[in-house]
Amino acid sequence: NTAESGVNPDDVKITFGKQEDILIRGGVVVNADMQFKSDVLIKNGKIAQVGLNILSPGARILNATGMYVMPGGIDPHVHFELPFMGTVSKDDFLSGTQAAVAGGTTFVMDFAIPLGREISPLEAFEQYKKLGEAKSVCDFGLHVAITKLNQDGDREKIVRDMAEVVKRGVNSFKFFMAYKGTLQIEDHDLIRAFALARELGAISMVHAENGDLVQEGQRKLLRQGIHGPEGHSFSRPPEVEAEAVHRASVIANQVGAPLYVVHVMSQAAMEEIARAKAKGYRIVGEAIAAGLTLNETAVFDRDWNRAARYVMSPPIRSIDDQHALVNGLKTRTLDLVGTDHCTFDTEQKRLGVDDFTKIPNGVNGIEERMTALFDRLVHTGKLTPSDYVRVTSTEAAQIFNIYPQKGVIAVGSDADVILLDPSKKKVVYHTEHHINIDYNVYDHWSFWGSVETTISNGRIVWNNGTLYTEQGTGRFVPTPAFGKMFHGLESETFHSSDYFAGHSNGKKKGVNRNGSY
Ligand code: URP
Ligand code: ZN
Ligand code: ZN
Ligand code: ZN
Numbered sequence: 001n002t003a004e005s006g007v008n009p010d011d012v013k014i015t016f017g018k019q020e021d022i023l024i025r026g027g028v029v030v031n032a033d034m035q036f037k038s039d040v041l042i043k044n045g046k047i048a049q050v051g052l053n054i055l056s057p058g059a060r061i062l063n064a065t066g067m068y069v070m071p072g073g074i075d076p077h078v079h080f081e082l083p084f085m086g087t088v089s090k091d092d093f094l095s096g097t098q099a100a101v102a103g104g105t106t107f108v109m110d111f112a113i114p115l116g117r118e119i120s121p122l123e124a125f126e127q128y129k130k131l132g133e134a135k136s137v138c139d140f141g142l143h144v145a146i147t148k149l150n151q152d153g154d155r156e157k158i159v160r161d162m163a164e165v166v167k168r169g170v171n172s173f174k175f176f177m178a179y180k181g182t183l184q185i186e187d188h189d190l191i192r193a194f195a196l197a198r199e200l201g202a203i204s205m206v207h208a209e210n211g212d213l214v215q216e217g218q219r220k221l222l223r224q225g226i227h228g229p230e231g232h233s234f235s236r237p238p239e240v241e242a243e244a245v246h247r248a249s250v251i252a253n254q255v256g257a258p259l260y261v262v263h264v265m266s267q268a269a270m271e272e273i274a275r276a277k278a279k280g281y282r283i284v285g286e287a288i289a290a291g292l293t294l295n296e297t298a299v300f301d302r303d304w305n306r307a308a309r310y311v312m313s314p315p316i317r318s319i320d321d322q323h324a325l326v327n328g329l330k331t332r333t334l335d336l337v338g339t340d341h342c343t344f345d346t347e348q349k350r351l352g353v354d355d356f357t358k359i360p361n362g363v364n365g366i367e368e369r370m371t372a373l374f375d376r377l378v379h380t381g382k383l384t385p386s387d388y389v390r391v392t393s394t395e396a397a398q399i400f401n402i403y404p405q406k407g408v409i410a411v412g413s414d415a416d417v418i419l420l421d422p423s424k425k426k427v428v429y430h431t432e433h434h435i436n437i438d439y440n441v442y443d444h445w446s447f448w449g450s451v452e453t454t455i456s457n458g459r460i461v462w463n464n465g466t467l468y469t470e471q472g473t474g475r476f477v478p479t480p481a482f483g484k485m486f487h488g489l490e491s492e493t494f495h496s497s498d499y500f501a502g503h504s505n506g507k508k509k510g511v512n513r514n515g516s517y
Contacts, residue, residue, distance in 0.1 A: 016468030019045050019458040023056050027064025027419065029409050030385045031071070032394035040069055042415040045458035050411060060460075062453060064419050070389050071407050072106025072138075072416035072454065073370045074396040077262055077286060077338030080110055081131065085360040086351060090343045090436045093135035096366060098469055099434040101461045104370035104451030106138045106416035107406050107477070109396075111174050113145040115183060121146060122161040125170060129476050136474025138456045139416070141400060143205060145174040147182075149189045159196060166200045169478025171401055172260065173197045177244045178209035178236075178313060191251055195496035198257035198489075201481030203399070205260040208244035208269065209236060209314050218357045229299050229307040231356040233315040238266035241314045245272035249283055255499050258282040258485035260399070263340050265291045265314040267324035274333045282485050284399060285334040287325050287391075289365040292337065293372050294441060295319045308349040309441055311359045312340065329391055330382050336395040337373060339365035345437040364435055368442050370418070371426040374449030378422070385422075401483030419453040426450040434467065 022042040029038040029050065041049035041056050049056075078100075081092040091099065093110075100108055112128035114121055121144050132140045144165050151157045162173065175190055176183035185193065197204045217235035226234065245261055249272060252259035264270050264285045273285040294316045301307040310316055328334040342362030352359030365372075373392060377383040383391070397407025404413050426447045430440035454462035461469050482490050 016460045016463060017470055021056060021059035022062060022415070022455065022458065022460070023054060023059040024062045024064050024069055024417070024419070027067045027069040029069045030389050031408050031410070032386055032390035035385055038069075040409060040417065042417070042455065042458050045415050047409060047411055047413045047415050047417075050409060062419065066421065066423065067452065068385055068420045068422060069409060070418050070420055071393045071409055072418050072456065073104050074107040074109075074393045074406060075100065075105050075338050075341070075366060075369060076109045076336065076396045076400065077288065077340045078108045078110050078366055079340070079342035079362065082111075082113065082342060083115055084342070085358065087344065087348045087360055089360075089362060090345055090348070091341065091366075092436075093132045093140070093474075094137070094471055095434060095436040096341065097135070097137045097140070097474055098467055099367035101138050101454045101456055101469065102434045102467055103367035104418040104420065104454055105366060106418070106454060106456045107140065108138065108366070109141045109143060109400065111143045111145050113183070114147065115145070120151060120161050121158060122164050125165045125168065132474065133476055134472055137461060137469035137471065138474045139414070139477045140474055141402070141477050141479050142170055143172040143174045144170050145176065145183070146193050147176065147185055149192060162196055162202070163200060166202050166481050169476065169480075171201065171479040171481045171483060172203040172205055174205040174207070174262070176207045176211075177248065178207055178211035178214055180211040180215045184211040187247070187251070190248075191255060192496065192499055194252050194257040195255040195499040198255060199494050199496040201486055201490070203260050203483070203485055204252055204257050205262055206244070206248045207263070207313075208241055208248055208261055210240045210244045213240045213243075222355065222357070227355055228304065229311050229356050229359060232311045232359065233296055233299050236313060236315050238268040238317065238321070241266050242268035242272050245269045249273070249276040249281055252283070253279075253281045256489070256494065260284050260286065260485075262286050262338070263288045263291065263314065264325065264328075264334060266317050266321050269314070270324060270328045270333055277333065284336070284485070285328070287329060287334045287337045288340045289337060289369040289372050290316055290340070290363045290441070291325050292322060292329075292376055295322050298441070304353065305346050305349070308352065308359050309439055310363060311349070311356070311361055312342070312363045313361045326376060326382060329377065335391070336399070337369065337391050339369050341366035343435055343437045346439065363441050364437065365441075367433055367435060368428055368447070370420070370451055371447040371449050372442065374420065374422070375447035379448040398484050400479045401481075402477055402479055405477070415455055415458040417455040418451050421450050421452050422448065424450040424452070
C-alpha cells in the first residue's frame, strides 16, 4: 500500500531530509489526553496548525488515511559509544539516532558517564554533547552520571560540576548502585548527592542493584564452576534489585529528593516502587522494551553466542515478571518506557566467553521499541493509543521538563511526528536494521504497528522503509531544572549542606537557586 500511504514515491520533486512545509492529511492525531481526526500542518520545523480541512498551497502532502499521527517517541535511556567493561558500545550517535528515527523515536537521552578515564562530570557532559551535536540525526538530551563525590582529594569539585551542568541544560543525575569498582557510588555519597540534586532541582536517577551482593554472588558462582551466561542471571536475583530500589527510595525520601528508577526489570523491584508511591514518595519507574518483551530463557540458550546477546543488568527475568511489568504500566506503577539501548557485537560479547562477569552488559532496542510496545500494549488491548503516547513520549517530555516543546502534537511544538499504521506488521531482520551489530535480539519477530514515516524538526527522515538523514542535524536540547517531579518544592528553602555538614570541610554552604555559590 505504498502508493496510498506516506509520500507518493512517484513524486519527482521529493526533498526528503530537508525542512519543508508538510501537510499531514486524513489521519487520527493521538496525544496523551485524547485522539481525534485531524490534519496537521508543519512549517519551519514546528507544528503550525492542527485541525480539519487545512489548506496550504505548496506544502508537501502526506496522506495519513488509516494511520495514527503521534508525537515522535522519546527514549529517555540510551547509551551511545559508551566506554564500558573493557570496550566501547557499538552504536554511536549516528547509527543510534538513525535507528531511532527508523523506529519512530525522535528524541533520545544519553548518559554522560565519566568512566574509564579520570575526567570530571562537566568534562564528560561537554564531550558527550560535542559527540551528539556532530553526529545525531534527531534531537537529544543528556543525563550526567555521578560515580563519586571526591575527585583528586577535592570534595567540592564534583559539587561545583553538578551545579554547572544544571546551568548548561542537565536536569538529571544518574547513580549506579551496582558495578562495584567502576561505576558504583557508595551510600554515604549517595545521600549527599541526592541532597545536592534536590537542591539544584535535578532528578536523581538510579541503576538499582546491590553491587556488593552482586560481587559476592559472582565470586561464589565462579568458585562453583559456573562460567556461562546463566551465571549472570544467578548472580543478580530479583531480591538484589528490589533491595536497592527500596534503599534508594528511602534515602531519596529522607532527603526530599525526587527519584527516577531506571530499567525496572522484576516484579519484586516494581512492588518496591508501588510501596513508595503508596507512601507518597516522589518516585517514578522506568520500564524498558527488553523487560516488557523478552524473558530469561534466552540467557539459557545452549549456543553461547546467542545467550550472551541477552546479558544485561539487571537481568532479563521470567515470563511472570514480564507480564507483571506490562501490567505495571497499565496501573501506572511504572510511568514510562525506554530501552537502555547499549550494543556490543558478538566479538565484543565474547570478551566474556570464559567468565560471565566479563560479558559486556547491554541489549539493543532503540529501533524496535515503538513497534514492539504498540504490539504488546495497544494491539493486545492493554493500553489505549493515548496511553501508548504517554508512556513512549509525553511522560518523558514532562518529567524531563521539555513539554510541550516535545511530547505532543500541538501548535508551536517541535515537528517531531510519526505516522504509525496500526494494521501493518513490522518484521525485524538483523540484515535490515540500522544499528551497528551483527544480530538483533528481535530477529524475525513481527510486531503489529509499523512506523511508516518519521518527521524530525520538520524533516522527513524516514519514509516507506528508507532513511533520509543528514549527520549532525540533531540538536542538544537543554532540560531545565525544577520539572514536574519538583512541583511544590520550587519555593522551599533547601540546603543540601544540612545533610553532609560533616563532609564539607566543616563549612556550611549551599548552592543557590541559580546554581552558584
Ligand atoms: O546492562 C546494561 N544495562 N548496560 C548498560 C548500562 C546500564 O547499566 O544501564
Ligand atoms: Zn543501568
Ligand atoms: Zn522493601
Ligand atoms: Zn543504562
